[in-house]
Amino acid sequence: MKAAVSVIIPVHNAGRFIYDTMMSVVAQEFTDWEMILINDHSEDDSVKIIEDFIAQRKEKKALQEIRLLHCVDRKGAANARNMGIDAAEGRYIAFLDADDMWEPEKLKEQIVFQEKIGAEFTFTGYEFADDMGVSVDKIVQVPFHMEYSAALKNTTIFTSTVIFDSEKLSGETMHMPDVPSEDTACWWKVMKTGIPAWGLNRPLTIYRRSGGTLSSNKLTAIKRIWNLYRNVEHLGIIRSAWCFMFYAFHAVMRRI
Numbered sequence: 001m002k003a004a005v006s007v008i009i010p011v012h013n014a015g016r017f018i019y020d021t022m023m024s025v026v027a028q029e030f031t032d033w034e035m036i037l038i039n040d041h042s043e044d045d046s047v048k049i050i051e052d053f054i055a056q057r058k059e060k061k062a063l064q065e066i067r068l069l070h071c072v073d074r075k076g077a078a079n080a081r082n083m084g085i086d087a088a089e090g091r092y093i094a095f096l097d098a099d100d101m102w103e104p105e106k107l108k109e110q111i112v113f114q115e116k117i118g119a120e121f122t123f124t125g126y127e128f129a130d131d132m133g134v135s136v137d138k139i140v141q142v143p144f145h146m147e148y149s150a151a152l153k154n155t156t157i158f159t160s161t162v163i164f165d166s167e168k169l170s171g172e173t174m175h176m177p178d179v180p181s182e183d184t185a186c187w188w189k190v191m192k193t194g195i196p197a198w199g200l201n202r203p204l205t206i207y208r209r210s211g212g213t214l215s216s217n218k219l220t221a222i223k224r225i226w227n228l229y230r231n232v233e234h235l236g237i238i239r240s241a242w243c244f245m246f247y248a249f250h251a252v253m254r255r256i
Contacts, residue, residue: 003034003064005107005163006088007096010080011037014098015044017208020133021098022053022066024206030107033094035066036087038080046098078182082175093164093174095183099208100160101133106204110163119198120168121190124161126205128255133208140207140254142199148191152233153246155225156254157197159183161205169195177232181224185232221251 007025011018018037025035037050047068054066069087071080085093092111096102106124114122128138142156151157162183164174173190176182191197225247229240 002089004032004090005030005034005092005094005111006084006090007033007035007094008081008084008088009035009037009096009098010040010077010084011042011046011050011098012040012077012080013042013044013046015042015046015049016131017099017133018046018049019053021096021101022050024101024103025096026057026062026064027104028102028107029104030111031064033064033107034088034090035064036069036084037067037098038069038071038084040071040076040080041074075178076182078176078178081182085171085174088166091165091167093166095162096160101129101206101208102160103204103206109202109204110200113198113200114163114165117198120165120195121187121197122163122200123157123197124200124205125203126158126161126207127203129206129208131208133206135206136209138255139203142201144199144201146191146197146199148188148194151188151191151197152229152235152243154250155184155247156250157184157187157199158205158207160207162187164190179228179232181221181228184225185228188228188233222248 039047050068057066069083071083110122110124123142125142126140128136130136140156176186179185187197226244229235229243
């Protein structure tokens with residue numbers, strides 16, 4: 001039988017974190033899931049850790065399926081996630097980055113929330129943690145409802161909290177564009193069609209802020225968001241600057 005939720009995890013040199021990430025899925029109170037890991041040319045021990053984990057689960061005769069796919073070319077997280085989306089068999093597509101973790105009740109509460117309001121696209125609050133996955137006592141609150149115009153000014157939707165309903169969104173709609181900050185570009189693409197995002201304001205995801213990640217480089221983040229405004233959304237210079245002002249404010253507030 002097909003799982004209700006397909007968990008999509010792109011992996012590139014995530015050996016330090018991937019075991020904890022996979023265990024956070026295994027520990028879910030909602031058990032009707034499959035896990036799809038997409039190796040994007042890792043050069044560390046990520047693949048071995050994943051293969052050993054899969055073998056151990058098979059020995060235990062675990063009900064859930066865990067699959068490891070391999071990217072042909074090194075094209076980044078967007079391509080890896082899109083491979084996962086195409087391979088997914090579940091109705092709900094849940095994204096999880098290889099260095100993040102979920103609280104045990106994450107899937108259960110979010111699926112109940114999503115089905116209750118009949119949403120195509122949901123996300124949740126989250127909590128910052130250090131490299132070791134230890135909380136730094138900073139929780140990000142999220143709005144109940146967000147449309148395209150608001151999302152341009154507030155990039156609070158965090159990838160590892162998002163779930164799409166594949167019965168209401170096509171594969172092409174869910175696919176992430178091949179641009180920097182592909183996740184934000186994807187949320188905007190979906191919402192631009194008139195589909196809102198609905199937020200469950202509970203910190204159900206642990207966002208590990210590891211020093212080597214792109215998101216830890218603030219200058220890179222600024223350049224990427226500006227590129228989205230100007231070259232992906234094709235906003236004028238004045239509207240781009242207006243949206244950027246709010247983006248910067250919200251980004252600072254999430255981190256203090």
